[in-house]
Amino acid sequence: MFKHTIIPFLFSAGLIACAPFAQAASTLVYCSEGSPAGFDPAQYTTGTDFDASAETIFNRLTQFERGSTTLVPGLASSWDVSADVLTYTFHLREGVKFHTTPYFTPTRDFNADDVLFTFNRMLLKDHPFRTAYPTEFPYFTDMGMDTGIVSITKVDEHTVQFRLKTVDAAFAQNMAMSFASIQSAEYAAQLLKQGKPEDLNQKPIGTGPFVFKSYQKDSNIRFTGNPTYWKPEDVKLDNLIFAITPNPSVRIQKLAKNECQVSYYPRPADLASLRADKNLVLPSQAGFNIGYLAYNVSPKIKGSDEPNPMAQLKVRQALDMVIKKQNIIDAVYEGAGQLAVNAMPPTQWSYDTTIKDAPYDLDKAKQLLKEAGVKEGTEITLWAMPVQRPYNPNAKLMAEMIQADWAKIEIKAKIVSYEWGEYNKRAKQGENGAILIGWSGDNGDPDNWLGTLFGCSALNGNNYSKWCDQPYDALIREAKATADQGRRIELYKQAQHLLKDAVPITPIAHSTVFQPIRNNVTGFKISPSGYNSFYGVGIQ
CATH class of the missing domain: 3.10.105.10 (Dipeptide-binding Protein; Domain 3)
Structure with missing residues (x-):
């Protein structure tokens, strides 16, 4: 096997150093453009859904460095690829905590069982959780992963192997995509026991930088900063609020009044007024x-x-x-x-x-x-x-x-x-x-x-x-x-x-x-994928 060597997870380039989460006391409001259909990233394909779940609540085995498609470690600290490029062995990060909420208290850290649950639910049509909560996994099937993965094996508590049917040149990159967000097997078992498997999509539990608090359709989504996040320097906000604002003119008005500090992408017609506001900055990049x-x-x-x-x-x-x-x-x-x-x-x-x-x-x-x-x-x-x-x-x-x-x-x-x-x-x-x-x-x-x-x-x-x-x-x-x-x-x-x-x-x-933000927001980066991520983002 050959080793996929990765430099430790770094997002520091270009960011302003901030105090650890425990010393922060801040709230950021994001004027988003629409209500998510749910909070289980595996079920969806749109940025609206991923912003509200994959980019806040969850992590993946591999991840993309913010602002690029450069692959970096996530919940897997490293991975090996076999000589025939058919077996991927992921070495899992230890000490990672799942969220504690009023509806779930984990009794153990993240481990291989969570990886197996996450992917076997998508791979196996007779999986108990999928039988109890039938749903489709469009990204997983669109990319042929439902037929391309032969098996997923737990080697030990912190090692998982994926065996592929044929070479998939983008497999490690695919594992960094939103649909591959890691779920808690322990939480899923609790939901099955309670007869409420659909709550996986309405009351999410992840390992990500923000913890789900509440959701009011067409109004707001509220998150709190994760105090036990495995990369604490990425949590610089106590509270993150999505103010769901479909009207682009209203979004711009809210931004100008400081009712939100980051807004969804503006209409081209609004660019001149945004540039004229001395309290705003308007970074941009060629869209991928x-x-x-x-x-x-x-x-x-x-x-x-x-x-x-x-x-x-x-x-x-x-x-x-x-x-x-x-x-x-x-x-x-x-x-x-x-x-x-x-x-x-x-x-x-x-x-x-x-x-x-x-x-x-x-x-x-x-x-x-x-x-x-x-x-x-x-x-x-x-x-x-x-x-x-x-x-x-x-x-x-x-x-x-x-x-x-x-x-x-x-x-x-x-x-x-x-x-x-x-x-x-x-x-x-x-x-x-x-x-x-x-x-x-x-x-x-x-x-x-x-x-x-x-x-x-x-x-x-x-x-x-x-x-x-x-x-x-x-x-x-x-x-x-x-x-x-x-x-x-x-x-x-x-x-x-x-x-x-x-x-x-x-x-x-x-x-x-173009991404309009208030000039007191630090660390925000435009994603080539069109997502809005708030880990590593702070407010002065």
């Missing part, structure tokens, strides 16, 4: 993200008996070639967006620069629709997100502009929307027509885009296009199972061309991410 339009390619959209015109390639080609993306970028992103032509950002290694958009051509689009037998006035539903996301600051305006573009080829777009949780739920069930959605990279690996969003294993998860192409899938599966990065690049480039030619999506833009 993409906003795109996905076409549901199913023969029939769920809930409809009518043939789905978007199932035909010629229809998707026609719709794609008449969208004036630069106009959208100018109006929606207001200078804070970069034209997207590919299914991942140019900063992702293996990005193919030879990919080009089809030329704008109304006449050709009309001809393609005619050849496909699509009549003038045909209606297509166009789903617009109800929330502002890092990759799309104004989905409603974007939908209206696409609606106007499609009207020029006699396609009627009916714009529909739902509450954010319902929006995602219905889309994953295949009820959507064309849908505005997007993605922020999770782990710095190409599979996180090309596999998680467009692979066949993701059809019931993040593959909103419901597009499953076997030659494409074979390429990305081979790339994921290859340790040679050069070979992986070659395979991913081939896959990108197949994806572009099939037009399951129209890439729109990669956005620049």
